[in-house]
Structure formats: structure tokens, C-alpha cells
Amino acid sequence: MEFDLGLALGLVLTALGAAAGAVLLSGVLRSRADRRDGAIFLDPQGETVFLFDGETLLDATPGARALLALSPARGGAWLRLLAYLGPRFPGVEARITELAGHGRLTLASSDENEPLLLQAELRGGVTRITIEAPSGTQRPRLDHLSQRALAEELDQLRNTVANAPLMMWRENASGDVVWANAAYLKEAADRLPPGEDLSWPLPRLFERAAAAQGASGQRQTLDRAEVTRWFDLVGFPEGEGRLLFALPADSAVQAEASLRDFMQTLAKTxxxxxxxxxxxxxxxxxxxxxxxxxxxxxxxxxxxxxxxxxxxxxxxxxxxxxxxxxxxxxxxxxxxxxxxxxxxxxxxxxxxxxxxxxxxxxxxxxxxxxxxxxxxxxISTEMSRTRRYRADLELGQAVIDAMDEAIAVFSQAGQLVMTNTAYAALWGHDPVETVEAGGIGQLCTHWSERTAPSPIWAEAERFVTSLGERPPWNAEARLTDGRLIACHFSSLTGGATLALFRATRPDEAPARDVSPALRSA
Missing domain, CATH: 3.30.450.20 (PAS domain)
Structure with missing residues (x-):
């Protein structure tokens, strides 16, 4: 019985010791947890917290690192964070620089649909920045697969915008450039003095006229290395700010200048x-x-x-x-x-x-x-000249038609160019109706067929087709009806040839010479 009491007492003491140890261990663990409450890795609420030493990132929660990955800017963690905070907390960079005098600050975002709170405090030279939703708001939580899909889509969109060959940027209501793609950043960096880096907000490349006036499009220039480049600015409203694109317009400007010069040349001509x-x-x-x-x-x-x-x-x-x-x-x-x-x-x-x-x-x-x-x-003058020339031709034709002698005029090439009524009556030949009989060879054949055999027609053909000065000559031929023809051939101005024929009746004495009128003609 005594043995059983001792055993029971030992068991009770053992239980009391175990309970005291558990209490002591729990207190130790609680005290350690209290001492490590400032460590951001053990943040149970999943807050977004950054620790900076100046602009150097010392540590950040997983959510904070994910936020840096989502930032539209490229560069260090401080520049990425400012690119994210700038559009949501206007003037945040200037306010954070004032922490040395105030020690702590709290800012509310300008977005009323998805409000955020920013708390910053300076502890022992280290800046602690916390971003969280205001109390009373619920932030949606995404599962791992959805978060991964959104991240992949974001990477694709970011790569698309970053590799776009045209400059894109955002401006806030004050006209500050709060975001830009790689093409804009490269152009801005190339225009900086040697040794100077990009700062926030980003430098402005174009005048603000398009954004300030709400213009949908405006053409502006960028000058560098004595080369002027033209761009068409296209802007779209985005909240209180604007999203702008700079479309290269060099080809359009050159085409318009060429067209303008061409039109001026045409106008002068x-x-x-x-x-x-x-x-x-x-x-x-x-x-x-x-x-x-x-x-x-x-x-x-x-x-x-x-x-x-x-x-x-x-x-x-x-x-x-x-x-x-x-x-x-x-x-x-x-x-x-x-x-x-x-x-x-x-x-x-x-x-x-x-x-x-x-x-x-x-x-x-x-x-x-x-x-x-x-x-x-x-063409009034031309028509008057043409009418006068035609009237002169008609008058000249009427004159030679009134003559008794048959007249035929040949060009230098031997083509018949003019006859009169007496010629058609004598030779039974109308050159107007018989076009093929317009050459001296055909006409000599026609003449020889209507006259007795005579060598004068071969001589007449040689005379008409000869060049240079030719003395006039006379000859006679007898028609098949018995009439005698007095023939006269003489050269005219320009190598032309005049042929005159005067027929006599069979009982009439032949004329040995042509009349003075024929000679003067």
C-alpha cells in the first residue's frame, strides 16, 4: 500500500513538471514571436512591405516583389517602385524625401475605385514602405493557376508594348510622363548629356500641346544630330491623364513636300x-x-x-x-x-x-x-488665217480656171498639185477624181496615149524630176483627134514645175510660141 502511494505521488509530480514545462515553453515561444513581429518574412497578413536603404532594396515581402515585377518601368527596384506609385500617389517621391524630418507619413491613392494606402517610416536609416488596402475593403484573392495565367498574359502584353517600333507614353493630369515604353525610353536616354541617367518623372520629348488641348492628332518634330524627324501624335483620354503614341511621319512629310513642290512647279508652268x-x-x-x-x-x-x-x-x-x-x-x-x-x-x-x-x-x-x-x-487668229488662206487658194483657182490654156503644176517630187478646168477638158483627166494619176510618170503615159508618138513626153518627165535651175522649153504634140498642142515647160520657185498646154484646131496655124500671159505665168 505504501508502495502504491509513492508511485502515485511520482506520477503527479511528473505531470506537474510537464505542465510547467509546457507553460514555460509557450511563454518563450510567444516572447520570441513578439520579438520577431517586425520581420517582414513572417507577416501573416500578406502585406506588401519594402525595406530600402536609400535607393537600395534590402528586403521585401513576396507580394512586394511581385509588385516590382508588375511595374512598367525598367531599372532598379527604387525606379520600378516609383513607376508604380507615381500615377497612384502624386508627388510620392518628394514626400518620401521628407521622411528625415517627419519620420512617418501616410498617403491615400487618387483612384477611388481601387483605393490604396501607403505608409512610410524611417527606422534607423532604413525606409520601410507598406502598401495596403484601407480597412473595410476586401481585396480579391486569386488561386495559383489564375495568378499564373494573368502573369503570363501580362508578360506577353509587356513584351508587345516594349518591342513596339513606335514611342508610347502616358501623361497624368499635370502633364508629367509617368510611363513609357522601350522606344520612348531609348530616345530619351540618347538625348541625355553624358553621364546622366533617366530620372522620375521621365523627360518630355514632345511639346504638350496635343495633350493639353485634347487634340486627337498633331504633327511635331524631333531634332538630333542635324536630322529632323517628323511624328504624328495621337492621344486618347485615360482617366485624368492621356495615353499618347508617336507615329513616324517622315515619309508622309516628304511626300507632301514633293507634292507641294510639284504643284508649285505646275502652277508656275x-x-x-x-x-x-x-x-x-x-x-x-x-x-x-x-x-x-x-x-x-x-x-x-x-x-x-x-x-x-x-x-x-x-x-x-x-x-x-x-x-x-x-x-x-x-x-x-x-x-x-x-x-x-x-x-x-x-x-x-x-x-x-x-x-x-x-x-x-x-x-x-x-x-x-x-x-x-x-x-x-x-484659235480665232488661226481660223482667220486659215480662212484667208483658203480664200486666196479659191481665188487663185478661180483665176487659173478662167484661163484658156490648160495648166498643170508639179511639186519638186513630181506630184501633180494643181490643174485648171481647161486641163481637165483638154486631156479628159480630172486629178481630183483619179488620185492614182498624180505622178509625172503616170501623166506622161496618159498624155502619150492621147497623142501621136513623140519623144517630148519622156523629155518632159526628165525635166520635171530634175533638180536645180532648168531653162524653159517649148514643144508641140498632136492629139489623136488631129489638134495640135503647143507645150511649154518652165521651173517655178521651190523646185516646182509649170506645164502649159494650148490646143489649136486642125485648120488653124500652129503657134510657135506661147502667149505672154503663159510666159509670165
Whole structure:
């Protein structure tokens, strides 16, 4: 019985010792946990905490390191963190530099939809920065696979933007560049003085006019190494700031400059042309005209400067009697419509006899891209000269037709160029109707067939086809009806040859010489 009491007492003492040890161990562990409460790796709440010594990252929670990985900037941890905080906490860099005087600060983000709190404090020269959601807000938690998919998609989007060959950047409401892609950063870094690095906010490359005025597009230049490059700025509103793109526009600027120079050259050339020129675009609106058009049409310059349509232009010409007068207006409109269709296919060319006595040649020609060109040329002098020349020819023909002698004129090449009525009656030969009988060889054959055999026709052929000065000569031939023909051949100006024939009746004495009129001819 005594043995059992001792055993029980030992068991009780053992249990008490174990309980005391457990209590003591629990207290030790709690005290250690309290002492390590400041260690960020053991943060049970999953907060985003950074420890910086100046701009050098000493340590960070896993969430904080993930945030740095999501930062749009490239470079050190401090620059990445500022790139993330800058758009959300305006002026954060300047406020953190004031920690030496205040020791601690708290900032609220400017995003009302997803608010954040930033706490920063300076402990023993080490800056501790904490980012968390305000109390009362719930932040969604993602599973591992979803987080991984989002990270992969983010990497793809980031690589796409980083490798884009055009410059992209974001500006906040104050106009500061708070984000930029690799092309922008490279351009900004290349323009820095030697030994200087990029700082935050990023330097501005373009004027802020496009962002400040809300313009959807604006063309600006960048100069470097005596080379000017052009860019078209395209901006889109993004909250209180803007997202902007710089599209290279060198080719467009060069093409526009070349087109402008070409148009100036054309304008200078057209300005000295005596032909009136009116070019209508594919919508049949006047796009270009020269001063000669004003002189020929008497249209006011202000009316042409308003770029009238083709039919308005033709209506104005009709009002000033600068087109042929038509019996009725509807038929004239139909004719003008036919003019437009014919000119579009390159088939229109017409002579306009105007009521004022002028004569215009109007030509319509198609131009590229559906444009149409009308050319007006004053040919009044030319037509007057042509009419006068034709009248002189008709008068000369009437004169030689009135002569009794048969006349034939040959060119230097031996082609028949002129005859009179007496020639056709004598030889029974009309050169107008018999075209093939226009050469001296064919005519000598025709003459020999209607006369007795004689060597004069071979001599006449040699005389007509000879070059240089040739003395005139006379000969006789007898027609098959018995009449005697007095023939006279002499050279004219320019190598031409005149042949005169005078027939006598069989009972009439032959003339040994031609009349003075023939000799003078």
C-alpha cells in the first residue's frame, strides 16, 4: 500500500513538471514571436512591405516583389517602385524625401475605385514602405493557376508594348510622363548629356500641346544630330491623364513636300501657258486653273476660287456667252453631260464658234483618280488665217480656171498639185477624181496615149524630176483627134514645175510660141 502511494505521488509530480514545462515553453515561444513581429518574412497578413536603404532594396515581402515585377518601368527596384506609385500617389517621391524630418507619413491613392494606402517610416536609416488596402475593403484573392495565367498574359502584353517600333507614353493630369515604353525610353536616354541617367518623372520629348488641348492628332518634330524627324501624335483620354503614341511621319512629310513642290512647279508652268486650263477632281469640283482661263472666259477670280462644280462652271460660261448658243436649255444640258462623259474617256475635242466672233478649241482629257481636265485655246487668229488662206487658194483657182490654156503644176517630187478646168477638158483627166494619176510618170503615159508618138513626153518627165535651175522649153504634140498642142515647160520657185498646154484646131496655124500671159505665168 505504501508502495502504491509513492508511485502515485511520482506520477503527479511528473505531470506537474510537464505542465510547467509546457507553460514555460509557450511563454518563450510567444516572447520570441513578439520579438520577431517586425520581420517582414513572417507577416501573416500578406502585406506588401519594402525595406530600402536609400535607393537600395534590402528586403521585401513576396507580394512586394511581385509588385516590382508588375511595374512598367525598367531599372532598379527604387525606379520600378516609383513607376508604380507615381500615377497612384502624386508627388510620392518628394514626400518620401521628407521622411528625415517627419519620420512617418501616410498617403491615400487618387483612384477611388481601387483605393490604396501607403505608409512610410524611417527606422534607423532604413525606409520601410507598406502598401495596403484601407480597412473595410476586401481585396480579391486569386488561386495559383489564375495568378499564373494573368502573369503570363501580362508578360506577353509587356513584351508587345516594349518591342513596339513606335514611342508610347502616358501623361497624368499635370502633364508629367509617368510611363513609357522601350522606344520612348531609348530616345530619351540618347538625348541625355553624358553621364546622366533617366530620372522620375521621365523627360518630355514632345511639346504638350496635343495633350493639353485634347487634340486627337498633331504633327511635331524631333531634332538630333542635324536630322529632323517628323511624328504624328495621337492621344486618347485615360482617366485624368492621356495615353499618347508617336507615329513616324517622315515619309508622309516628304511626300507632301514633293507634292507641294510639284504643284508649285505646275502652277508656275500653267501660269505662262496661253491655253486656259481647268482641272476638276473626281467629284467634278474645280481643283486647279491658270490665269489664261480668266482671260479667255472672263470669269471672276473669286468665283473660280470657290471651286465650283463642272456644271456650275459651264453655266457661268453660258451666262457670259462663252459657249456656242443653243436653241433650248435642256438640250444644252444634255450636251454638257455628253461632254463630261466624252472627256472622261479622252474623246472630247470640239471647236466652239462664239457669238462674239471668237473661236475656241476645247479639249477634254481624263486625269488619274477620276479627275478631268478641260483646255481652252483661242484659235480665232488661226481660223482667220486659215480662212484667208483658203480664200486666196479659191481665188487663185478661180483665176487659173478662167484661163484658156490648160495648166498643170508639179511639186519638186513630181506630184501633180494643181490643174485648171481647161486641163481637165483638154486631156479628159480630172486629178481630183483619179488620185492614182498624180505622178509625172503616170501623166506622161496618159498624155502619150492621147497623142501621136513623140519623144517630148519622156523629155518632159526628165525635166520635171530634175533638180536645180532648168531653162524653159517649148514643144508641140498632136492629139489623136488631129489638134495640135503647143507645150511649154518652165521651173517655178521651190523646185516646182509649170506645164502649159494650148490646143489649136486642125485648120488653124500652129503657134510657135506661147502667149505672154503663159510666159509670165
Amino acid at each position: 500653267f501660269a505662262h501657258l496661253p491655253t486656259g486650263l481647268a482641272i476638276f477632281d473626281q467629284h467634278r469640283k474645280l481643283a486647279l486653273f491658270n490665269p489664261a482661263l480668266l482671260d479667255l472666259t472672263a470669269l471672276p477670280p473669286d468665283m473660280l476660287a470657290l471651286k465650283p462644280t463642272l456644271f456650275s462652271f459651264l453655266d457661268a460660261l453660258r451666262e457670259r456667252q462663252m459657249i456656242p448658243e443653243q436653241k433650248d436649255y435642256p438640250s444644252w444640258r444634255r450636251k454638257m453631260l455628253a461632254l463630261e462623259k466624252a472627256a472622261s474617256s479622252g474623246l472630247y475635242e470640239e471647236t466652239w464658234s462664239l457669238p462674239g466672233g471668237q473661236t475656241y478649241r476645247v479639249i477634254g482629257r481624263p486625269h488619274p483618280n477620276g479627275a478631268l481636265a478641260l483646255m481652252f485655246e483661242d
